[in-house]
Amino acid sequence: MPSSERRLSDAQRAVLLAVARDAIRHGLETGQPLQLRPEDFDPLLQQPGAAFVTLQSRGQLRGCIGSLEAHRPLVVDVAENAFAAAFRDPRFPPLSPAEFDDLEIHISVLSPPTPVEFSSEADLLSRLRPGIDGLILEDRGRRGTFLPSVWDQLPDREQFLQHLKLKAGLPPDHWSDSLRVWRYTTESF
Structure with a gap:
């Protein structure tokens, strides 16, 4: 989402959810991503x-797949990521037709990420906003992200950060001066 102040209307949300469902249905029928005309x-x-x-x-x-930065029209990003979540998430086998009717689709539109300035791990922990911040963590060529919804499972700041380090392929107690963190918020529906 180019502006963190902008919010989608109920009608726009409904269109994005329908596009995501159509992209998955199209994938089940053809094995290919849905081609959209953004205009x-x-x-x-x-x-x-x-x-x-x-x-x-x-x-x-x-399944869960997404983009951290805006690089294509939002409607196309949702369609591509819905297809990828259903058929290309390496943690799961491709979605089967039998699973389609029971599928719940959730979309999180991200604000642009902003760097978090900190001087130590304790300082970083004090700056985190549980339930609000999505985080991107990067160090030594490794990168991971948690959406703000992950705070529901990991409400403790220290545990949240440790699990994010693990997701990025780093030890939970990893710390270095080259560690970089960005925060973003989401509009989820």
């Missing part, structure tokens, strides 16, 4: 945007 959509959905698409089946994670 056929609301001007706000044509603007560059970054989104994560999370799939759940019977309350369990079934």
